[in-house]
Amino acid sequence: MELHQLEYVVAVAKHQSFTRAASEINISQSSLSQQIKKLEEELGVKLFERTTRKVKMTNAGNAFLAHAQKVLMEINQSKKTIREYLSVSRGRIKLGVLPVIGHFRITSLLANFQRNYPGVKMEFREGECNELLQMVMASRVHAAFISEASENPHINIHRLIKDHAVLVVNSMHPLAARDSIELAELAREKFILAHPSSGLYKNFAKACAAAGFEPDILYHCNQVETSLELVRENLGVTVLSSQVAQRYSKRDIAITKILPEIPRRISLVTLKDTEHEPVVNIFIKYAVNWASELKKQNQ
Incomplete structure (x- = not known):
């Protein structure tokens, strides 16, 4: 008895036809019939009743089929386990x-x-x-960490970290002493903001529109250090994620909460309906569990 014979039995049982089964497993009908006959001779029983119209399982065939399916399932699981082992022992993931x-x-x-x-x-x-999303869509990366991921029929979104935007001003600015400020009060400020393609900019611009104004942008800058230096020179104010702002020196700057809160989220996105390498699935699960533990620590 050989493994491929078990696969042939399952295929014939599935289609109730030697012709369709042979087509599915990509062998000739005569070869399939010979292999089934050889197996029946070895077992000493008929597995199928053959008629001119269809093929029907015998009682012995049904009993054998259940065991054949179980064996094939266990073998496939064993192969999957080995693939996962090899994947995490010498795999590669592009992020x-x-x-x-x-x-x-x-x-x-x-x-x-x-x-x-x-x-x-x-x-x-x-x-x-936007660039990262295109990389995922084009399969140039297996997964990407992006902010403000919107629903997309082709993308799986795993939300990891929640944050909010804050206002950063010069320490001598009139708003520096405020713990919080209504967004509408910033209508006359000059802003140093991230590039329009960034998630932060999009969220902030949307919030400003809801507050009834369009931000007066002095300079688009994706470098946080440069934005903060311009604020220190009192050339304008900037908006950053709270976790980003807290990482930098507070020299000559003040951080103020914006109301209503402008949310920021970091998500891990992957291409939907794609059979990923085992290492990619392991990484996704690891990232989601890590974010869950981080959330518990911060509660």
Whole structure:
């Protein structure tokens, strides 16, 4: 008895036809019939009743089929286990990341994953949200960390980190002493903001429109350090994610909460309806569990 004979029995039982079964498993009908006959002779029983119109399982055939399916399932599971082992022992995962990803402790996630799976090689490609989303859609990366992921029929979204936007002003600015400020009060300010393709800019511009004004933008800048230096020179105010702002020196600047709150989220996105390598699925599960534990620690 050989493994392929079990597969042939399952295929014939599924289609109740030697012709359709042979087509599915890509062999000739005569070869399929010979293999089934050989197996029946070895077992000493008929597995199928053949008529001119269809093929029907015998009682012995039904009993054998259940065991054949179980054996094939266990073999497939064994193969999957070995693939996963090989994947995490010498696999590769390509990740898209935002320039500010380190401020959201994602680097801690990556380091922890690497320590747990030292055989996995990680490759990183940096970009803004739209660029990263296109990388995922084109399968240039297996997954990407992006902010403000919107619903997309082709994308799986795993939400990891929740944050909010804050206002950063010069320490001598009239708003520096405020703990919070209504967004509408900022209508006359000059802004230093991230590039329009960034998730932060899109969320802020949308919130400003809801508050009844369009921000007066002095300068678009994706470098946080540059934005803060311009604020220190009192050339304007900027808007950053709270976790990003807290990472920098508070020299000559003040951080104020914006009301109503402008949410910021970091999500891991992957291409939907795609059979990923085992290492990719392991990474996704690891990232989701990591975010869940981080949320518990912050409660």
